[in-house]
Amino acid sequence: MRARVPESSADSGDNDAAARATITVHPDFVRGTVDPRLFGTFVEHLGRCVYGGIYEPEHATADAEGFRGDVGELTRELGVTLVRYPGGNFVSGYRWEDGVGPVDQRPSRVDLAWRSIEPNHVGTDEFLGWARRQNVQPMMAINLGSRGLQSAANLVEYTNVSGGTAWSDLRRSNGVAEPHGVKLWCLGNEMDGPWQTGQKTASEYGAIAAEAAKAMRAVDPSIELVACGSSGRDMPTFGAWESTVLERTYDLVDYVSLHAYYEQFGDDRASFLASGAALEGFIEDVVATADAVKGKLHSKKTINLSLDEWNVWYLSRFSMGTRELSHAPELLEDTYSTLDAVVVGDLLVSMLKHADRVRIGCQAQLVNVIAPIRTQRGGAAWRQTTFFPFAETAAHHGSQVLHATVSAPQTETARHGPVSDLNAVVTASAIDEDRTSIAAFLVNRGRRPLVVDLRHAGFDNLRVLDFRSIEADDVGARTDEASARAAMPRPGAKPVTADAVTTLQLPPESWSVLRAEAVDST
Ligand code: AHR
Numbered sequence: 001m002r003a004r005v006p007e008s009s010a011d012s013g014d015n016d017a018a019a020r021a022t023i024t025v026h027p028d029f030v031r032g033t034v035d036p037r038l039f040g041t042f043v044e045h046l047g048r049c050v051y052g053g054i055y056e057p058e059h060a061t062a063d064a065e066g067f068r069g070d071v072g073e074l075t076r077e078l079g080v081t082l083v084r085y086p087g088g089n090f091v092s093g094y095r096w097e098d099g100v101g102p103v104d105q106r107p108s109r110v111d112l113a114w115r116s117i118e119p120n121h122v123g124t125d126e127f128l129g130w131a132r133r134q135n136v137q138p139m140m141a142i143n144l145g146s147r148g149l150q151s152a153a154n155l156v157e158y159t160n161v162s163g164g165t166a167w168s169d170l171r172r173s174n175g176v177a178e179p180h181g182v183k184l185w186c187l188g189n190e191m192d193g194p195w196q197t198g199q200k201t202a203s204e205y206g207a208i209a210a211e212a213a214k215a216m217r218a219v220d221p222s223i224e225l226v227a228c229g230s231s232g233r234d235m236p237t238f239g240a241w242e243s244t245v246l247e248r249t250y251d252l253v254d255y256v257s258l259h260a261y262y263e264q265f266g267d268d269r270a271s272f273l274a275s276g277a278a279l280e281g282f283i284e285d286v287v288a289t290a291d292a293v294k295g296k297l298h299s300k301k302t303i304n305l306s307l308d309e310w311n312v313w314y315l316s317r318f319s320m321g322t323r324e325l326s327h328a329p330e331l332l333e334d335t336y337s338t339l340d341a342v343v344v345g346d347l348l349v350s351m352l353k354h355a356d357r358v359r360i361g362c363q364a365q366l367v368n369v370i371a372p373i374r375t376q377r378g379g380a381a382w383r384q385t386t387f388f389p390f391a392e393t394a395a396h397h398g399s400q401v402l403h404a405t406v407s408a409p410q411t412e413t414a415r416h417g418p419v420s421d422l423n424a425v426v427t428a429s430a431i432d433e434d435r436t437s438i439a440a441f442l443v444n445r446g447r448r449p450l451v452v453d454l455r456h457a458g459f460d461n462l463r464v465l466d467f468r469s470i471e472a473d474d475v476g477a478r479t480d481e482a483s484a485r486a487a488m489p490r491p492g493a494k495p496v497t498a499d500a501v502t503t504l505q506l507p508p509e510s511w512s513v514l515r516a517e518a519v520d521s522t
Contacts, residue, residue: 018449018505021408021422027436027458027518029403032356034427037137037184039394040082040362041075042309043127045090046114046369047331052377053367054130055122059378066121067130070381074373075134075366078387079394084139084186084308084362085127089113091189092145092197096155099123101174112146112197115320117327124159125171128180137184139226139308139362142216144188144208145198153215156185160220184224184360186308187212187249190231190259192241202241206248213252226255226306226360233260233282239289246293246303255360258286259309262343263316271415273445273472273509275343276350276423278416279310283354306360310347312340312386313370332369335479336385339472341487345389345511346443352393352425355401363390385478385487388470392489392513396439398427411446421446422506426454431517438462440514444506454502459518462502464495472509489513 043049054075057066086094093112099120106120124140131138140159142152154167159180161168168179187209191200200208205228213225227249230238242256260282262275283305290303314334323329344363351361367373372387408422423443428436438459444450456462468489478484492512493505506512 018451019409019421019446020451020453021406022453022455023422023424023426023440024405024455025402025426026456027402027428031353031401031403033400034352034355034397035359037082037359038351038355038361039079039390040084040139040308040360041078041080041366042084042088042362042364043086043366044088044369045086045094045111045118046088046365047116047333048328048368048375049365049371050122051328053369053375055126056377065126065129068375068381071367071373071375072134074381074383075136078372078391080136080366081394082137082139082184082360082362083131083366084141087113087141087189089189089196091141091143094143095147096124096143096151100125100158100170110325114331115323115325116329117325119327124155125174125176128159128182138180138182139184139186139360140182141186141189142212144191144205144212145196148208149212149215152212153219156182156216156219156223160223183222184226185216186226186228186257187253188228191228192235192237193231202237202244203248206245209245210249210252213249217252224255225253226257226308227253229256229258229286231259233278233285239285242286242289243293246290247297250293250297250299250303251301253303255304255306256286256290257306257308258282260307261309261311261313261315262347263312263314264339265316268414269339270411270445271413272339272343273346274411274413274416274419275312276346276443277419279347279350280354283307283350283358287357305358307351307358308360308362309364310351310361311364311370312336312343313364333374334370335477336484337472337476337478338385338470338487339509341385341389341470342443342472342509342511344386345393345441345470346423346445348389348393349423349425349441349443352397352401352427352441380481382481383484385484387484388487388489389511393441396513396515397441398429398437398439400428402426402428408450409446419445422450422452424452434520436518436520438514438516438518442504442506442512442514444508444510447508449508450506452504452506454504454514455500456502456518457500460500461519461521462497462500462516463519464497464502464514464516466515467492467495467504467512469507469510469512471507
């Protein structure tokens with residue numbers, strides 16, 4: 001699957017020696033600021049994400065509201081800033097009123113999306129209470145599949161109006177005196193997909209999204225809204241969908257969504273390792289389409305992107321099958337390898353590189369369902385391999401992304417064409433007037449070690465604090481916490497700094513983080 005192609009500006013060398021690459025940055029060349037909401041996640045009523053995931057009243061660590069303390073602790077350690085809820089495909093058949101009020105009076109329903117039984121023990125107030133206790137921003141989705149603008153406006157009234165109206169007074173009588181103040185709302189979910197309850201054409205969706213946006217904003221003008229873009233880059237309607245939807249909603253929404261999942265097909269490791277490059281192509285296409293609509297409408301407003309579902313997902317192995325209806329079945333419980341961890345790190349690098357336009361990101365999902373955290377019913381919660389690159393990036397990224405010129409060998413991939421062996425992003429944050437903290441995240445997608453010269457004129461006096469890597473191996477899925485720890489970043493060869501160049505050694509098929517501090521000596 002992997003054939004080397006020569007590249008003029010970098011030394012591609014022979015196949016055994018290390019390849020070489022360069023990255024050039026300068027403190028004056030800033031690409032954009034990083035929105036903390038880029039480090040979001042997703043909790044859907046799907047499989048064991050809610051029931052047996054964040055919520056398990058019988059669990060030894062459960063709090064007074066029935067939410068697992070061990071999962072809450074790992075969520076904090078992961079560094080999550082925002083949580084999208086309640087779906088996903090689930091939301092397109094959801095009646096939110098079923099999930100408020102006395103729990104013992106709530107109905108059980110058939111969840112149309114995942115053929116499960118939904119008992120509604122967790123609903124809007126329980127989730128928003130958990131989000132508040134976890135100190136994460138909620139991002140709520142409304143149902144534009146089986147329902148419409150009235151139920152959406154009612155939900156905003158329930159969550160955001162302080163009192164004195166029917167829905168806000170219902171919330172108060174349900175024991176929640178203060179409004180939840182939900183600022184960020186998704187106008188439906190993946191409405192372009194044939195699998196979606198109430199799938200729509202772009203014109204139909206654009207019309208209902210615009211009307212829902214008006215009604216929701218009439219209730220609370222301070223909210224931010226996300227219009228549904230495409231559920232994948234390979235949807236036949238991609239591009240035309242965004243164009244039509246944004247023409248109908250441009251002045252009424254703030255973001256357009258995109259969803260992106262990647263997996264390894266067969267033995268094609270090279271294409272899988274290039275997932276970040278595919279994501280960047282997708283992001284750039286959505287930006288181009290949104291900006292084309294901006295031009296066509298003679299608008300001064302810019303629509304940014306909400307990557308509100310992304311991850312490694314072995315979707316091709318999933319089938320709904322003919323299971324019996326049941327509550328919280330084990331669905332989509334992918335178990336990850338060290339290679340998957342490197343690819344998750346690669347996707348995060350690509351998101352950060354586009355932080356000027358991608359303002360929101362939600363790794364799908366938080367627990368059990370294609371997730372960095374897994375649980376055993378009544379037992380332990382544990383970190384999958386993919387936990388580590390997310391936690392490290394969320395903890396160490398700076399507030400600004402620098403323009404970086406990268407010169408590296410390329411590899412020809414079957415699915416994405418020629419792709420750079422090096423994916424890298426460099427971020428910076430001022431500590432005080434004289435000191436800047438630098439964090440670089442780097443992926444060597446190639447099979448050879450990569451020696452990288454990071455040229456940082458302007459950050460002349462640089463001191464490396466830490467350099468660690470995750471290396472992919474051939475072991476495959478890591479089925480428990482002990483073996484998943486193989487993806488914990490480990491110290492690599494010591495970086496060497498001289499004449500405003502820091503030289504790093506990246507192992508083959510690896511993700512790395514460099515942390516440094518620069519002191520202005522002028
Ligand atoms: O995250 C799993 C599913 O993927 C979501 O429900 C849906 O929006 C997407 O297709």
